[in-house]
Amino acid sequence: MGVLPAMLAERLGVPQVSLLSEVSVEDGTVKGRRDGDTATEQLQASLPAVVSVTDQSGEARYPSFKGIMAAKKKPVTSWDLSDLDIEAEDVGLEGAWTVVEGATERPARTAGTIVKDEGEGGKQLAEFLAGQKFI
Numbered sequence: 001m002g003v004l005p006a007m008l009a010e011r012l013g014v015p016q017v018s019l020l021s022e023v024s025v026e027d028g029t030v031k032g033r034r035d036g037d038t039a040t041e042q043l044q045a046s047l048p049a050v051v052s053v054t055d056q057s058g059e060a061r062y063p064s065f066k067g068i069m070a071a072k073k074k075p076v077t078s079w080d081l082s083d084l085d086i087e088a089e090d091v092g093l094e095g096a097w098t099v100v101e102g103a104t105e106r107p108a109r110t111a112g113t114i115v116k117d118e119g120e121g122g123k124q125l126a127e128f129l130a131g132q133k134f135i
Contacts, residue, residue: 005052011097015045021056 002019009016020032020043030051031044045051063071081088089095115124129135 005050009050012048012050014048014050016050016052017043017045018050018052020051020053023051023053023057 005016005018017030017032017034019034021035022033024031025047028047029044030047030049031042032051032053034041034043035054035056081091113128115121115128126135
């Protein structure tokens with residue numbers, strides 16, 4: 001989700017710069033460029049910060065077959081809460097900041113309204129959109 005960087009930054013209490021297409025770090029500051037539909041913004045934040053990038057930020061690097069096989073041989077380290085100095089009540093359901101109070105199934109889709117243009121199609125469409133309060 002696009003909100004994850006903002007939520008993480010808030011939780012950590014650090015600044016965030018998101019959706020960057022170009023990033024640089026120098027002198028304790030992260031700087032970047034965000035390209036929008038109508039404008040380009042230059043952003044910066046002091047470190048530590050949460051930074052998110054778009055698919056335009058660089059070329060994807062794919063591992064070689066040799067690298068994949070070497071990674072399979074690497075040991076996987078597992079940590080428990082005591083290794084990380086985290087209390088059990090700070091994680092899981094007890095430590096959650098949100099609560100899901102309910103969930104319902106999405107209602108089935110209904111057939112839409114078809115407007116046939118037989119001379120009055122534009123008028124019918126405008127009436128439908130006005131009736132739905134879209135215009």
